[in-house]
Amino acid sequence: MLKTYQYPKFPFVRPAELDSPQTRHVPVIVVGAGPVGLSAAIDLAQRNIPVVVLDEDDTVSIGSRGVCYAKRALEILDRYGVGERVVQKGVSWNVGRTFFRDEEVFRFNLVPEPDHHRPGMVNLQQYYLEEYLIERARELPNIDLRWKSTVIGVTPGEDAVTVRVETPAGAYALSCDWLIAADGARSPIRRMLGLDIEGKIFMDRFLIADVVMKADFPPERWFWFDPPFHPGQSVLLHRQADDVWRIDFQLGWDADPEEEKKPERVIPRIRAMLGDDREFELEWVSVYTFQCRRMKRFNHGRVLFVGDAAHQVSPFGARGANSGIQDVDNLGWKLELVMQGKAPAALLDTYSDERTYAADENIRNSTRSTDFITPKGNVSKTFRNAVLGLARHHPFARGLVNSGRLSVPSFYVDSPLNTPDADAFAGRMVPGAPMDDAPVSAPGGGSPWLLPHFGQGFRLMIALDDAAALDAATAEGLAALRRGAIPAEPIVVAREGAAPGGIETLHDVKGRVRERYDLQPGTVYLIRPDQHVAARWRRFDPTAIEAALRRASVQGA
Amino acid sequence: MMINLEYNFREPRTRTFYGYEAGDAFYEALIEAHRDLDEEQSALVNARLVLLLANHVGDVDLLREAIRLAREDVTGG
Ligand SMILES: Cc1cc2nc3c(=O)[nH]c(=O)nc-3n(C[C@H](O)[C@H](O)[C@H](O)COP(=O)(O)OP(=O)(O)OC[C@H]3O[C@@H](n4cnc5c(N)ncnc54)[C@H](O)[C@@H]3O)c2cc1C
Numbered sequence: 001m002l003k004t005y006q007y008p009k010f011p012f013v014r015p016a017e018l019d020s021p022q023t024r025h026v027p028v029i030v031v032g033a034g035p036v037g038l039s040a041a042i043d044l045a046q047r048n049i050p051v052v053v054l055d056e057d058d059t060v061s062i063g064s065r066g067v068c069y070a071k072r073a074l075e076i077l078d079r080y081g082v083g084e085r086v087v088q089k090g091v092s093w094n095v096g097r098t099f100f101r102d103e104e105v106f107r108f109n110l111v112p113e114p115d116h117h118r119p120g121m122v123n124l125q126q127y128y129l130e131e132y133l134i135e136r137a138r139e140l141p142n143i144d145l146r147w148k149s150t151v152i153g154v155t156p157g158e159d160a161v162t163v164r165v166e167t168p169a170g171a172y173a174l175s176c177d178w179l180i181a182a183d184g185a186r187s188p189i190r191r192m193l194g195l196d197i198e199g200k201i202f203m204d205r206f207l208i209a210d211v212v213m214k215a216d217f218p219p220e221r222w223f224w225f226d227p228p229f230h231p232g233q234s235v236l237l238h239r240q241a242d243d244v245w246r247i248d249f250q251l252g253w254d255a256d257p258e259e260e261k262k263p264e265r266v267i268p269r270i271r272a273m274l275g276d277d278r279e280f281e282l283e284w285v286s287v288y289t290f291q292c293r294r295m296k297r298f299n300h301g302r303v304l305f306v307g308d309a310a311h312q313v314s315p316f317g318a319r320g321a322n323s324g325i326q327d328v329d330n331l332g333w334k335l336e337l338v339m340q341g342k343a344p345a346a347l348l349d350t351y352s353d354e355r356t357y358a359a360d361e362n363i364r365n366s367t368r369s370t371d372f373i374t375p376k377g378n379v380s381k382t383f384r385n386a387v388l389g390l391a392r393h394h395p396f397a398r399g400l401v402n403s404g405r406l407s408v409p410s411f412y413v414d415s416p417l418n419t420p421d422a423d424a425f426a427g428r429m430v431p432g433a434p435m436d437d438a439p440v441s442a443p444g445g446g447s448p449w450l451l452p453h454f455g456q457g458f459r460l461m462i463a464l465d466d467a468a469a470l471d472a473a474t475a476e477g478l479a480a481l482r483r484g485a486i487p488a489e490p491i492v493v494a495r496e497g498a499a500p501g502g503i504e505t506l507h508d509v510k511g512r513v514r515e516r517y518d519l520q521p522g523t524v525y526l527i528r529p530d531q532h533v534a535a536r537w538r539r540f541d542p543t544a545i546e547a548a549l550r551r552a553s554v555q556g557a
Numbered sequence: 558m559m560i561n562l563e564y565n566f567r568e569p570r571t572r573t574f575y576g577y578e579a580g581d582a583f584y585e586a587l588i589e590a591h592r593d594l595d596e597e598q599s600a601l602v603n604a605r606l607v608l609l610l611a612n613h614v615g616d617v618d619l620l621r622e623a624i625r626l627a628r629e630d631v632t633g634g
Contacts, residue, residue, distance in 0.1 A: 257559075368585055380591070393562075
């Protein structure tokens with residue numbers, strides 16, 4: 001038991017299926033109630049799709065795992081109704097200090113780009129994130145969350161997938177249209193289906209310790225290369241909520257995990273690191289190894305893999321849960337359209353295409369960090385130390401110091417769902433880009449930020465100086481698009497005025513939307529339900545918009 | 558001309574969205590260049606690389622400045 005946190009225990013409820021000879025059929029089963037499975041369930045439930053969630057355990061993530069939740073994940077969590085709690089409970093940090101041997105090499109201050117709602121990242125213990133997601137899931141009547149329910153068999157079929165579930169009260173079968181495998185890095189579903197996951201294990205071990213510090217300690221991120229108190233290795237110190245500090249010690253491959261975990265080994269190590277006799281209490285210690293690997297495809301018929309089940313990265317850069325939450329953001333709307341019969345199942349292939357692309361980016365970045373932090377061979381070490389030495393004096397070398405590149409969203413620039421630009425645009429909101437946030441005012445009510453006005457279905461963002469000047473022909477065209485099989489809801493972004501016909505209007509109070517999206521009066525953006533740009537034009541052309549909508553949902557021409 | 562000590566890595570042919578990507582890509586290529594080489598071969602590759610880049614820079618005053626900065630802190634430290 002931790003001193004700062006009490007693990008909740010969720011009750012096992014005997015399911016009715018145990019007493020019925022028939023196999024019940026449900027639309028969607030999610031296996032795994034980790035951060036990614038819970039996010040998947042909430043995404044789908046918010047789309048009015050009923051979901052059964054099965055988890056073998058009856059509590060949240062034990063011990064110290066995910067720490068750092070990045071901006072994009074927070075924006076998605078906002079859509080799931082827990083972003084605010086995570087940000088409130090989490091701690092933000094801006095100052096990072098980098099040490100090499102016994103000297104501080106440089107310090108940076110991550111001054112966030114102004115006028116975004118969410119910060120670059122917050123630090124929070126993973127169990128809090130899961131607890132908040134579970135509470136949110138329990139508010140949604142169409143989520144059936146089942147604890148102590150272990151999936152022990154899976155039978156994929158043409159029209160349905162059947163799972164066998166073991167519980168303390170006996171086993172039963174349940175079938176579904178779609179199975180979402182969010183069962184973690186060791187994914188029993190992946191194994192039972194005989195599917196491969198390829199990549200490499202890093203020959204290294206890390207000791208992670210959570211300590212509660214009584215005295216004041218600055219909320220900064222400290223990273224040591226080859227420190228005197230832990231020669232030849234790296235050490236990371238981070239602050240989490242409740243005055244709990246997380247420390248990661250690189251141990252090397254030859255370390256004995258059982259030996260290293262003993263408090264009599266850990267405590268002197270931490271004391272040497274803190275360099276004085278300040279008081280601390282040890283909350284948690286464990287040793288982990290990690291790997292970078294992913295499945296070739298994330299969709300296999302009616303089974304869809306998300307999160308760690310589909311891909312794993314080294315923790316440098318916090319790309320694990322952060323990317324899993326983005327998987328779900330990408331999958332939810334596609335699955336909804338397929339289930340409604342509005343898009344072919346091929347739309348789910350693009351889930352795999354876009355998210356394997358993102359996984360490769362995450363693996364590439366976390367591998368580069370790992371190779372910098374733990375250089376293999378003498379030449380690598382010489383270059384690493386040369387960079388650190390130069391970084392003391394020269395800004396260019398600071399840019400090469402790689403102690404983790406924090407999780408950022410992928411730009412799906414090669415996605416087949418994008419309609420390539422025909423008109424000229426500046427800036428980075430290219431087709432495939434994740435939307436940039438900006439402050440707005442919403443005369444009709446709603447968030448003073450841009451992003452929360454997007455995210456359930458497709459949206460058309462129309463830029464005007466005066467919203468009231470929207471001409472009748474365009475208004476009529478928008479009304480038609482709103483009634484389409486796959487509707488695109490209009491939203492006008494203007495300096496002033498209200499759009500006619502009750503069309504939602506936002507005021508670009510600081511001009512940031514115009515700046516970030518390179519808007520001119522008449523510019524139109526088609527935005528996907530996951531807040532990525534699908535297409536954009538300099539003028540309103542309903543035929544082009546319809547074609548882009550068909551393309552973004554993989555309909556034939 | 559002064560030696561440029563600001564971060565100056567870029568990948569003109571690839572559209573990147575985050576500042577660190579070009580520098581990290583270079584660093585990866587640099588480490589990769591030494592894969593499967595013994596120490597002598599590695600040293601030779603480094604020497605050849607310095608010569609290629611020096612010729613590309615061309616300006617000998619600038620190269621002298623780079624040489625001076627490269628030696629700084631290395632001896633006696
Ligand atoms: C040391 C460390 C540091 C990390 N730091 C970060 C960080 O800073 N930021 C970040 O984003 N990520 C971080 N991660 C990664 C993060 O913890 C994982 O990416 C995340 O937990 C993955 O979530 P998931 O839901 O896919 O899988 P999991 O969290 O592993 O959840 C899988 C769930 O499936 C259930 N399950 C498994 N098998 C079955 C079965 N047969 N039947 C029913 N249920 C089953 C399990 O009980 C579990 O609840 C870190 C990881 C480690 C180890």
